[in-house]
Amino acid sequence: ASILEIKDLHVSVETDQGAKQILKGVDLTIRQGETHAIMGPNGSGKSTLAYAIAGHPRYEVTSGSILLDGEEVLEMSVDERAQAGLFLAMQYPVEIPGVTNANFLRTAKTAIDGEAPAIRTWMKDVKAAMKDLRMDSSFAERNVNEGFSGGEKKRNEILQLELLKPKFAVLDETDSGLDVDALKIVSEGVNRAKENTGLGVLLITHYTRILRYIKPDFVHVFVDGRVAEQGGPELANRLEEEGYDRFLTVEA
Numbered sequence: 614a615s616i617l618e619i620k621d622l623h624v625s626v627e628t629d630q631g632a633k634q635i636l637k638g639v640d641l642t643i644r645q646g647e648t649h650a651i652m653g654p655n656g657s658g659k660s661t662l663a664y665a666i667a668g669h670p671r672y673e674v675t676s677g678s679i680l681l682d683g684e685e686v687l688e689m690s691v692d693e694r695a696q697a698g699l700f701l702a703m704q705y706p707v708e709i710p711g712v713t714n715a716n717f718l719r720t721a722k723t724a725i726d727g728e729a730p731a732i733r734t735w736m737k738d739v740k741a742a743m744k745d746l747r748m749d750s751s752f753a754e755r756n757v758n759e760g761f762s763g764g765e766k767k768r769n770e771i772l773q774l775e776l777l778k779p780k781f782a783v784l785d786e787t788d789s790g791l792d793v794d795a796l797k798i799v800s801e802g803v804n805r806a807k808e809n810t811g812l813g814v815l816l817i818t819h820y821t822r823i824l825r826y827i828k829p830d831f832v833h834v835f836v837d838g839r840v841a842e843q844g845g846p847e848l849a850n851r852l853e854e855e856g857y858d859r860f861l862t863v864e865a
């Protein structure tokens with residue numbers, strides 16, 4: 614099984630006022646097949662972690678490392694990260710005008726596998742995955758995320774996840790803006806990927822609601838760019854009852 618190790622990660626972001634330190638030493642180890650929930654108040658750096666793993670140019674890793682089976686992810690291009698088995702579902706999925714969903718998926722699959730998928734089985738897989746996610750078949754011929762509702766974008770992210778079959782997925786606020794029915798459909802998709810491919814999941818969420826459907830093995834609470842506390846699923850239950858108040862101490 615593969616292993617993703619985040620070690621003493623420091624990340625700063627370029628702002629109009631100069632560089633601002635956001636992550637201040639994050640350590641996390643995720644094995645394939647495990648689900649880790651990253652929770653925390655708004656502004657604690659959860660999305661920054663996702664962007665750093667994704668290789669977003671605006672987020673500069675000032676020290677630390679991210680190793681996938683011992684290989685330094687930080688030295689990989691964005692494409693190489695995908696080829697190595699990393700999948701990132703962003704809080705705000707991007708629209709790609711002029712590129713249909715079907716073409717995007719096939720191109721991504723080809724880039725990741727190093728060869729084009731056999732057309733017959735591929736079409737069958739795409740159709741089946743879309744049906745599972747209750748996506749109308751017309752979404753295949755629409756431009757990626759263009760004019761999609763928030764919930765449709767989230768389903769589309771999970772469609773990519775199911776078809777591209779990564780080793781690890783970072784899901785940033787995949788639950789945001791979903792009603793209960795959509796949340797269940799999206800969660801089932803993630804759970805299928807866990808069962809079928811032994812996916813390792815980094816599930817970033819502000820709210821505990823999605824954790825009723827996608828069961829975490831470990832919970833990490835982010836506060837001010839660090840992991841302030843970690844535990845098992847019971848920690849999520851505690852956060853559901855108490856919120857984040859006890860982490861937000863006012864500095865003297």
Ligand code: ADP
Binds near residue numbers: 628655660
């Ligand atoms: P979370 O996802 O936990 O809500 P973020 O990682 O989005 O937190 O943000 C952490 C902190 O970094 C916040 O104070 C946010 O304003 C700041 N930040 C993140 N990205 C940027 C950016 N591109 N420009 C300026 N500030 C940023």
Ligand code: MG
Binds near residue numbers: 655656660
């Ligand atoms: Mg936020």
Ligand code: MG
Binds near residue numbers: 661
């Ligand atoms: Mg965020």
